Amino acid sequence: MRLIDADALMELYADTEGIHFAVYNVPIPVVRQNILDMPTIEAEPVRHGRWAYIGGDEWCCTNCGEVISTEGRWERPSYNYCHECGAKMDALTFEEASRKLGRQAAETLRKLKEEGHDTQG
Secondary structure, three states, rough: OOOOOOHHHHHHHOOOOOOOOHHHHOOOOHHHHHHHHHHOOOOOOOEOOOOEEEEEEEEOOOOOOEEEEOOOOOOOOOOOOOOOOOOOOOOHHHHHHHHHHHHHHHHHHHHHHOOOOOOOO
């Protein structure tokens, strides 16, 4: 898979005259080649973490170990990202994941029962 610069592609087919794209009658092979010729972009996979409580007013990023202070407050930091590694703070604890999956499994079983499926094994 190649990540391309969609803005560059849109610019190539910009409708500067108010004419709809279909009027251009660009052959599909030309469009395909233009897509292949688009520059690629560098993208990093999203890293996920959560703020783990260390003690007092200190919290640690579970992805990189960066320690931050909540300046005397004991509640979880409100930052959505780690300022050190960029990890998105949306990872679940084991207990949170278990509860979430438990609810999803129960909902799936309920739907299967409603549809008349045997859910006993």
